[in-house]
Amino acid sequence: MSVIIGAYEAMPYLVECLASVEAQTIDPGRMEVIAVDDGSTDGTGECLEEFAARVPIPVTVIRQENSGGPSGPRNVGLAKATGRYVFFLDADDRLGPEALERMVAMADRNGTDVVLGRVEGVNRTAPKSMWGQTLDRTDVFSSNIKFTLSAQKLFRRALLDRHGMRFDESLWTGEDAVFTLEAYLRADGVSVLADYTCYYLVGRDDGKHVTKTGGYALRFDSARALMKLIADMVPAGDRRDLLMVRPFLITLLPQFGPKFLTDAEEVRRHKFELAKPLMDAYWTPGVARRLKVHERLRLHLVAMQRADLLLDVVKFVKAKRQAAAVLEKRGTRLYLVYPHFRSPKAGIPDEMYLADAREARAFEGYREAAANSFPRRALRKIRRMLPRKGFGTAAA
Template sequence: MADTPPEVSVIIGAYEAMPYLVKCLDSVASQTLGPDCIEIIAVDDGSTDGTGRYLDEFAARTKVPMRVVHQANSGGAGGPRNTGLAMARGRYVFFLDADDHLGAEALDRMVAMADAAGTDVVLGKVVGVNRNAAKSMWGKTVERADIYTSNIKFTLSAQKLFRRELLVRHGMRFDETLRTGEDALFTMEAYLRADARGSGVSVVADYPCYYLVGRDDGKHLTKSGGYELRFDSARALMRLIAEHEPPGVRRDQLMIRPFTVTLLPQFGPVVLRQTEDDLRRKMELAAPLMAAYWTPGLARALKVEERLRLTCAALGRAELLREVLAFGKDGGVPRVVRRRGRRCLAYPGFGDRRAGVPYSAYEVTLTEQIDGRRVEPRAPLTRRAAGRLRRALRGLSSG
């Protein structure tokens, strides 16, 4: 192997990946960045479907330098990624799932962006194939994305370009004790460390870099496991954010992600199909997280129905939570009510002292669509006063 390190080490953790692995590997070999600039490190994580054999065959014929590791099944994606990361030599690393594939210019464009902007993490546009993919963060290509106010915090999968020096400097590895969400923890840490040292994060949105493939057999690790694993993931991510950000607006902006993406679905329609014991257990798991990290600022960043569900979970109001969910399932439309100068949505429990839920849980703090019409938060007094002044001035000028 040449002494000159490659530009990119493509790390592929593979478990029972046939036949998807064929297109995955072909997409790396056909990158416009060129085989001399890439190395492939493929880790067969105890497959029994011919995945390991195909990796060996491909390595024997490809022009891209490739190393294959065969190991016993680790039980998650973090293990093979860590194995590959320890072997990587490239200036950058890219974690590619064996089910998925790259656009032909993906690595070329992402490396060019990282070099031009000096950033440590580059997000390449993700397109879903036979499954949905997040869309909100691909509005435009940006050299420096704000990790707090932009939507990049909602894409924490590992399929990104990382500057290897950043990972080595901080000894970053995937947490193998997590069975889900280990990629979110790793990626969020990379975002935070890149932001802290001023290098930042870039977004390549004008080219489909990554094709996220939905398997016909439905075997996706992120869909497996019970709800306790989701709380483990949420707990780890919240703790990481708190370690890097002191209490305040910026922490709240990042905490939106674990609260809405990981915690909130645990108190969604699935509750109506679960046992009382399961719901009580989930509330027990949620309570310390809500006590430690839930703030008024974070609460106001959510829509009423979302905020109300999490408030019910935090307060242990199981019956009210079921009522709120049943109300939505049955197509219920909450009335818009003015209460103490605030606009509120009268979901179940509103105004009922026995429910023990504060009015603030029902307050409209974001623009909402209710029965086809927009419901805006109450305008602050200063804006209302300014409006009166403008109208008065128009009246004087026309008089």
């Protein structure tokens, strides 16, 4: 298998990263390392070359001019890879000792094309919702793997080669999300290894793991690319809506969070301009109903281009105030009273404030409309069709 490390100004974190590669329990003869130094000036290249000269693992070090982002080094490494599997390891992170052995074994055992190993954050947060249980075989529609689209996964190289998959070098952020989601969608099965920490996501003190250059516009580029991929690969309907939740919730919505309150008026207008074609093309009732009320309401106001109303909602959310609840239909319908609820002037549909069962259960007095469920209706219909036995019925 091939471990691909793209490195830029990675010292001193690279030392522990490489130590974690050297400590892998998989037979060194079954792996290769392809390390690409992307124009570093802090000794990263020299550290990689010293590692290559010392360890029993076959290591290829490539030194190149700075490409400006992680996509270039990853693509260079991928072009050189010869292993059945590839794993993209960031130079400031590290692997659990048994990570590669366990992930390769899982892919071999189940015939799956992508393996996700459990991730743990070190001085930074890591995704959590997909690690509830180990799954030998799943897909992007049946699990929460859509909420971890970083590149630090095990990929079957034949899958990537068959579809000519490479990282989009025109994207300065979110390039790994597009690559990984495409792999999920094209894969013959995905495995989730949840009972062993395979990857340690390390927070750098200098913050260089976070893309900052270019500001907010990069996030819209990322959202646009991911939404287009989903629309191109998944027909319109519930399955597409399910996947669209991810770019709307993770990439687009934060642009209309607390930071929006301090944005200059010109920036606010620009954000609305950037969001408009995305909302027009991809915002659907199916996406909306899968979100919490405050998420759905904010995105609805973005779609309606109502910055004036959005400001009031964002202020309310930032204050972390609990929205009052309005119960109707004998407690089976619950609305959350965020700003402009049932305001004739605002004209926002009630559905934007309607909590689904998961959100509504937290409120006293709410009861799920079980009486209106299909099984109950079917049972009532059967009972009406049965012959009735009443007083005065003659004996047979």
